[in-house]
Amino acid sequence: MKFNSDKISINYVLNQNGIVKFFFHSVMLLFFKSIRVFNKLLARDGQGVLVISLHRLGDTVFTIPALKELKKKYPNNFSLVCYPESIPIYKLEFKDLNIYPISKDDFYFGERIARSGIKQRLKNLNPALIVDITGSMKSASLIFNFRAKRIIGTNGNQFKTIYDNFAEFRENPKLIDIYLDVVQLEVELSQSKEFIRRDEKLNKTGKVLIHPFAGWKEKEWNIKKFIQLAERLNETYAVGFVIQKNQLSQDIICEIENSKIDVIQTESVDELILNIREASLFIGNDSGPVNLANYFNKPTLTIFGATNSDYSATGYRHQKIIQERVKCSAETDEKFCAIGGMFYRCSGVQCMNHLSVDKVYASVTKLLSEISN
Numbered sequence: 001m002k003f004n005s006d007k008i009s010i011n012y013v014l015n016q017n018g019i020v021k022f023f024f025h026s027v028m029l030l031f032f033k034s035i036r037v038f039n040k041l042l043a044r045d046g047q048g049v050l051v052i053s054l055h056r057l058g059d060t061v062f063t064i065p066a067l068k069e070l071k072k073k074y075p076n077n078f079s080l081v082c083y084p085e086s087i088p089i090y091k092l093e094f095k096d097l098n099i100y101p102i103s104k105d106d107f108y109f110g111e112r113i114a115r116s117g118i119k120q121r122l123k124n125l126n127p128a129l130i131v132d133i134t135g136s137m138k139s140a141s142l143i144f145n146f147r148a149k150r151i152i153g154t155n156g157n158q159f160k161t162i163y164d165n166f167a168e169f170r171e172n173p174k175l176i177d178i179y180l181d182v183v184q185l186e187v188e189l190s191q192s193k194e195f196i197r198r199d200e201k202l203n204k205t206g207k208v209l210i211h212p213f214a215g216w217k218e219k220e221w222n223i224k225k226f227i228q229l230a231e232r233l234n235e236t237y238a239v240g241f242v243i244q245k246n247q248l249s250q251d252i253i254c255e256i257e258n259s260k261i262d263v264i265q266t267e268s269v270d271e272l273i274l275n276i277r278e279a280s281l282f283i284g285n286d287s288g289p290v291n292l293a294n295y296f297n298k299p300t301l302t303i304f305g306a307t308n309s310d311y312s313a314t315g316y317r318h319q320k321i322i323q324e325r326v327k328c329s330a331e332t333d334e335k336f337c338a339i340g341g342m343f344y345r346c347s348g349v350q351c352m353n354h355l356s357v358d359k360v361y362a363s364v365t366k367l368l369s370e371i372s373n
Contacts (some may be wrong), residue, residue: 005097025158033161035145040164043147048077050127051145052153053086054102054134056133056215058271059175060086061295062092062312064195066179070131071097073187079125082141088269092197100125107138110140114142123147130264131186133179135169150187154178171333173310196316200297204279204371207240207262208233208364210294211284213247218306219285221352221360223252228357231259233364239352240264244277281368283360286312294319299371301364305352306330306337318371322363324355 049070053063060082071078071094079098080090087099104111106118119142130146132153134137140159143151152165160166167181176193183189212226230239240262241248248256253263266272272289273296276282282293282300286307293300297316302309308330309321323329329351330337337351 022252029161032144032159036151036162036164039145039147042151043149044126046126046128046148048079048125048127048149049074049129049131050122050125051078051080051137052130052132052134053080053082054136054139055086057085057089058215058291058312059287060089060288061195061291062175063179064089064295065176065193066133066183067094069180069183069189070186072190074129075131079127082121087270088097088273089295092273094356103252107141112141114136114138118142121147129186131182132163133182135178152182154182157298173308175311195295196297196314197295198297200277202299202371203278206278207238208281208282208283208368209240209242209264209275210277211242211282211287211289213243214285214287216306218352219287219304221285221303221305221355223248225360227256227259227357229360229364230256230261232357232361234259234261240267242272244272279365281371283364301367303352303355303360305355308332308335308337309331311335318367320363320367322355322360325350326351326354326361 051067053060055063064306065150067080079100081100081102082090084101084103087101090097090099100122102118102319106115107113108115108150121140123146128149130143130148130151130153132151132155134145135154135156137159139153140155140162144162151163152279153163154167154169155162156169165185167185170178171182172357176195180189180193189313210230211228212220212223214220230241233239242264243255243266245267248263256263264275273292276289276293276298279293279298282290282298284290285303285305286309289302290302291312294314300320302313304321304323309323310332313319313321328337
């Protein structure tokens with residue numbers, strides 16, 4: 001197996017030298033603390049809560065329980081900053097939420113540093129409380145010099161002095177708990193933590209939908225294997241692929257359609273949601289669309305590779321996972337394996353290559369049998 005080290009992060013380099021890491025982090029912490037103390041002295045009386053939630057589609061659904069808890073305490077004057085693709089999901093849960101979309105173009109340096117224009121727009125909202133449930137350099141750069149009375153959130157330890165109250169990153173599952181840890185700094189949590197929409201009904205007459213993509217290649221099962229799986233399932237069930245428009249080459253689309261299998265090309269998150277809600281079962285890699293299907297209480301089969309299923313698997317009856325574990329798979333307290341998700345790109349993707357069509361087909365047919373009964 002060959003490893004390509006083109007994905008080494010700044011944190012990885014710092015972690016190789018303890019003295020350099022200590023000095024670098026100490027300087028950053030002192031700088032951010034000085035800025036925060038100065039801005040609190042100049043803070044005006046603000047109003048309401050501003051939540052920073054800059055997540056991909058899949059992680060957005062895991063933030064819903066935390067936002068529900070926060071909104072119980074602050075039912076009015078509650079605002080949210082998020083990416084445009086997250087808005088349709090939040091609108092399903094929060095009808096009266098003030099949402100301020102933020103574009104990836106509002107950041108530079110690889111989407112890490114917020115531009116002055118977007119920072120000024122958000123400062124004009126003058127919130128009394130800022131809640132950062134993003135936990136990244138981009139959210140830190142967005143809020144570090146705000147003159148809000150209070151800022152709470154989670155992030156890397158090098159940014160902790162930006163916040164008045166700080167929640168350490170968790171070393172263990174689940175993803176929803178990361179965001180609940182932040183909210184718990186402000187409110188007393190109720191017992192309910194689930195994000196599943198219980199009012200969604202099972203549709204036994206819908207298609208078996210397949211989404212063959214994920215956030216990066218190491219999380220993706222081979223497209224040819226997905227096609228073979230679809231062809232076998234299509235002998236008994238109505239099967240379709242759902243993809244973003246132009247995500248597949250025309251040659252691949254023709255190959256799928258020649259097997260009498262639909263290819264649905266969506267142009268918006270709303271279209272994706274509509275197709276998921278009409279499906280009878282959803283199959284895909286660990287990705288945003290599968291997490292959305294889980295949120296809508298759909299029967300799902302999620303294929304895991306570079307990521308640890310403990311962090312996002314729901315454990316519900318008809319929401320199953322499948323993973324071919326190998327010696328380099330993520331350990332219990334790791335969100336990703338070191339090869340396929342953290343520091344390197346894995347050219348072999350052994351866990352995905354070893355997962356056979358027969359094994360996935362057997363899991364799907366077993367799940368379909370459970371649903372039909």
